[in-house]
Amino acid sequence: MTTGLIFDIKKFAINDGPGIRLTVFFKGCNLACKWCHNPESISPKVQKMYNAKKCIGAVKCIENCPNDALKMTSEGIVTDYNICNLCGKCAEVCPTKAFEMLGSEIPISELMKKIDNEAIFFDQSGGGVTFSGGEPLMHADYLIEALKECGKRMYHRVVDTTAFAKLETVLEVAKHTELFLIDLKVMDSAKHKEFTAVGNEKILSNIMELAKTNCEIIFRIPLIKGVNTSEENIRETAIFINSLEGNRKAINLLPCHNIAENKHMKLGNLTKSNVFEAPSNIETEKIISIFENFGITATVGG
Ligand code: SF4
Ligand code: SF4
Known part of the structure; x- marks a missing residue:
């Protein structure tokens, strides 16, 4: 296909x-x-975009990340791209679309x-x-x-x-x-x-x-x-x-x-x-x- x-x-x-x-x-x-x-x-490649202005700190993304790649900081949620595999689960549960995945097959x-x-x-x-x-x-x-x-x-x-x-x-x-x-x-x-x-x-x-x-x-x-x-x-x-x-x-x-x-x-x-x-x-x-x-x-x- x-x-x-x-x-x-x-x-x-x-x-x-x-x-x-x-x-x-x-x-x-x-x-x-x-x-x-x-x-x-x-x-x-697929990428992930984060908009700190839209983030309300709901932390659902952190809870939903299977790889523990997200951390709350004073500047918002930070992704550790050494362990993030771009699965998109954080974006799926973000209520305000602060995280968005870019690109799909x-x-x-x-x-x-x-x-x-x-x-x-x-x-x-x-x-x-x-x-x-x-x-x-x-x-x-x-x-x-x-x-x-x-x-x-x-x-x-x-x-x-x-x-x-x-x-x-x-x-x-x-x-x-x-x-x-x-x-x-x-x-x-x-x-x-x-x-x-x-x-x-x-x-x-x-x-x-x-x-x-x-x-x-x-x-x-x-x-x-x-x-x-x-x-x-x-x-x-x-x-x-x-x-x-x-x-x-x-x-x-x-x-x-x-x-x-x-x-x-x-x-x-x-x-x-x-x-x-x-x-x-x-x-x-x-x-x-x-x-x-x-x-x-x-x-x-x-
Ligand atoms: S402006 Fe067009 S050609 Fe230039 S980098 Fe962007 S998409 Fe590519
Ligand atoms: S894309 Fe997947 S691995 Fe990366 S931070 Fe989001 S939930 Fe975690």
């Missing part, structure tokens, strides 16, 4: 492709962007039931299913199986990805996908590596090959001041997009914000982000006009 590690399934999503969508978030990403809004999606049949339940909204809105993450291409076998099942039912399929995977995987997924949403982060590879942990050579070459297929691609560019908002980077991004085969003239700009800071803290600060700023409205307008000069329509949001 094929299962996939999924950390969330969002109904009525309206920013992950056309119409009303069901978005499936895979857990595990081979990048580690310092501004990541879903830091809980980066580890490819879901068989394809169960996933398809959840997707089928939303099909009525796809039909009415021109929507469908979006596979996001984390990085969906890290779960290629499961992803392809789910895409094929969605294809049999004529659901519109979107894959939201960094394109950082083996080229064969990208091209196989493309056979079962109508639209790719691809993050283009920063064009200089050394800077890409500094901020995301990997260089971008493979990403750019995969995108060039993907553009030769019939798949629609929408690029999404997170705008992060000091990382990718310089005129030089925007020009290089536009030149790259214009070099691709097919009509790739629409992109989405996503000004970065720091909503994930709290999540980084709840994960125990292990992946604490830096503070990142979005460009001002004036700077964003300038970026839009640079893209316009290259014949590319850039829209904020999407």
Whole structure:
């Protein structure tokens, strides 16, 4: 039985492709962007999150832990991860959801039931299913199986990805996908590596090959001041997009914000982000006009 590690399934999503969508978030990403809004999606393993603000000291978690891994301290409940086996029993009994488990293995049949339940909204809105993450291409076998099942039912399929995977995987997924949403982060590879942990050579070459297929691609560019908002980077991004085969003239700009800071803290600060700023409205307008000069329509949001 094929299962996939999924950390969330969002109904009525309206920013992950056309119409009303069901978005499936895979857990595990081979990048580690310092501004990541879903830091809980980066580890490819089940994790446990603790929110001290929600904890009312009911200690049911301590009583229910089979491994004696929890201790009450002045800062709330502390887990000894040397002995915690992530069984999730503490989260099951927590009355306020101060403990939450992140990620569960879901068989394809169960996933398809959840997707089928939303099909009525796809039909009415021109929507469908979006596979996001984390990085969906890290779960290629499961992803392809789910895409094929969605294809049999004529659901519109979107894959939201960094394109950082083996080229064969990208091209196989493309056979079962109508639209790719691809993050283009920063064009200089050394800077890409500094901020995301990997260089971008493979990403750019995969995108060039993907553009030769019939798949629609929408690029999404997170705008992060000091990382990718310089005129030089925007020009290089536009030149790259214009070099691709097919009509790739629409992109989405996503000004970065720091909503994930709290999540980084709840994960125990292990992946604490830096503070990142979005460009001002004036700077964003300038970026839009640079893209316009290259014949590319850039829209904020999407
Ligand atoms: S690619 Fe996306 S999910 Fe992965 S670390 Fe970067 S922002 Fe987070
Ligand atoms: S996940 Fe299981 S082992 Fe870990 S603290 Fe909770 S109950 Fe104990």
